[in-house]
Amino acid sequence: MGSRREGKFGNFYETLKQRGVSRREFLGFCSAMAATLSLPAGYGVKIAEALEKKQKPSVVWLEMQACTGDTESLLRASKPKVGELILDIISYDYHETIMAPAGHQAEKSLNDVVKNLKGKYIAIVEGSIPTKDGGAYLSIGGKSGLSIAREVCENAAATIAVGNCAWDGGLAAAAPNPTGAVGVKEAVPKATVVNLPGCPMNVENLTAVVVHYLTFGTLPATDSMGRPLFAYGKRIHDNCERRGHFDAGQFVRAWGDSGHRQGWCLYEMGCKGPQTYHNCPTIRWNEGTSWPVQSGHGCIGCAAPRFWDAMTPFYRRLPNVPGFGVESTADKVGVGLAAVTAAGLAAHFTVRLAKGKSTESMED
Ligand code: SF4
Known part of the structure; x- marks a missing residue:
């Protein structure tokens, strides 16, 4: 030194x-x-x-x-x-x-x-x-x-x-x-x-x-x-460049499928972005070059509490996606609230998945 x-x-x-x-x-x-x-x-x-x-x-x-x-x-x-x-x-x-x-x-x-x-x-x-x-x-x-x-x-x-x-x-x-x-x-x-x-x-x-x-x-x-x-105040999901595909119900369903090649949402492949708070999508890595989701791999939730226990298996999709808006914070959401809200929104998400399925079958 x-x-x-x-x-x-x-x-x-x-x-x-x-x-x-x-x-x-x-x-x-x-x-x-x-x-x-x-x-x-x-x-x-x-x-x-x-x-x-x-x-x-x-x-x-x-x-x-x-x-x-x-x-x-x-x-x-x-x-x-x-x-x-x-x-x-x-x-x-x-x-x-x-x-x-x-x-x-x-x-x-x-x-x-x-x-x-x-x-x-x-x-x-x-x-x-x-x-x-x-x-x-x-x-x-x-x-x-x-x-x-x-x-x-x-x-x-x-x-x-x-x-x-x-x-x-x-x-x-x-x-x-x-x-x-x-x-x-x-x-x-x-x-x-x-x-x-x-x-x-x-x-x-x-x-x-x-x-x-x-x-x-x-x-x-x-x-x-x-x-x-400044670094953990926003959900990854809310700043993700694939969010438009999530909202449109366009999901990758297998590595290398047409959705994957077109940069669709990785939620179905286990992405933990909807439950992880970090500025990964905005500051990125390697001098701002890229970050895991941009390179085609879902977020593994490594900035979330006890993620080795809570976010594994990494390739299994989250059971339900909480529908918190961009104004949410980790403090507001809390684990208990997340569970309750997720249950309420499960039906809503099922519709999205169904929509994604029909979109994919139309385009394949
Ligand atoms: S589920 Fe993952 S890939 Fe899809 S929009 Fe959210 S953070 Fe991005």
């Missing part, structure tokens, strides 16, 4: 300039961040003014029970752009997967931050935290993951839980959850946590949370599950 620490005491914009980022690119990035954060027009300038003055924050990244997919998401850049540089020039003082130091040297880096920058650093946690048997199923440097998470997250200014596992335990917490895996907030209730679920999290959302924190000194507004509203 040596090179990343060289400019530690310079400000953001100076470092960006040294990396060859022009002012035009920087302002374009700030405007895009304002849009991602659902801020009113004009906030791009405010973000730019704040970032120009800010010192780079110190960040520690903890790797708990995880597949490292969120670190992959962080690093998976085909070419540098401002957002990646912003994350790159944050003072990553500790990141188990990508840091150069090892052993005692690495532990010292972490301890120095916790001791010397108490209440000033950002903790990012990837992976679930095993709590069963005193946290014995994860040990780093002789300490349990649980005790490290408590020490680091309780002393941080803010904690960002990246990926589904750090949010609600994810895959490790799926039944029968042998290690007693939980998310960060459950393991460390005193910590100030914002959750970025997804398997993995989208790095654009992580950048936006960091930018929000640097600009306003606070974490963005969240729903009752600790997820920022």
Whole structure:
């Protein structure tokens, strides 16, 4: 991490300039961040003014029970752009997967931050935290993951839980959850946590949370599950480019059929978009190139609570489609309400399916 620490005491914009980022690119990035954060027009300038003055924050990244997919998401850049540089020039003082130091040297880096920058650093946690048997199923440097998470997250200014596992335990917490895996907030209730679920999290959302924190000194507004509203406030189904086909009753019924080739709705193939809240369709992946539904595969609901248990089998269609409008939120819907409303709308959807069937047979 040596090179990343060289400019530690310079400000953001100076470092960006040294990396060859022009002012035009920087302002374009700030405007895009304002849009991602659902801020009113004009906030791009405010973000730019704040970032120009800010010192780079110190960040520690903890790797708990995880597949490292969120670190992959962080690093998976085909070419540098401002957002990646912003994350790159944050003072990553500790990141188990990508840091150069090892052993005692690495532990010292972490301890120095916790001791010397108490209440000033950002903790990012990837992976679930095993709590069963005193946290014995994860040990780093002789300490349990649980005790490290408590020490680091309780002393941080803010904690960002990246990926589904750090949010609600994810895959490790799926039944029968042998290690007693939980998310960060459950393991460390005193910590100030914002959750970025997804398997993995989208790095654009992580950048936006960091930018929000640097600009306003606070974490963005969240729903009752600790997820920022700018990223998890809308259903995938409501922003999906195949929605018109859903409304018209045009469904893919087999992989590779004529509907699939024409980009019809993937609901019948198990798409979980109607019950998942995430900004996947609008920010997309790989520099905004595409996202799973655009590439022809249904949403698996990876940003939904306990999705490994609740959204599987992935290729079985949802039993009923709630008919919540675009104004719905995850908080308003709730699990109980979803079940009741879904039952009421089942008949309505049956008509749609029938219509889809007749449409398909007419066109085939
Ligand atoms: S069911 Fe899936 S593919 Fe169909 S419109 Fe909704 S999100 Fe898109």
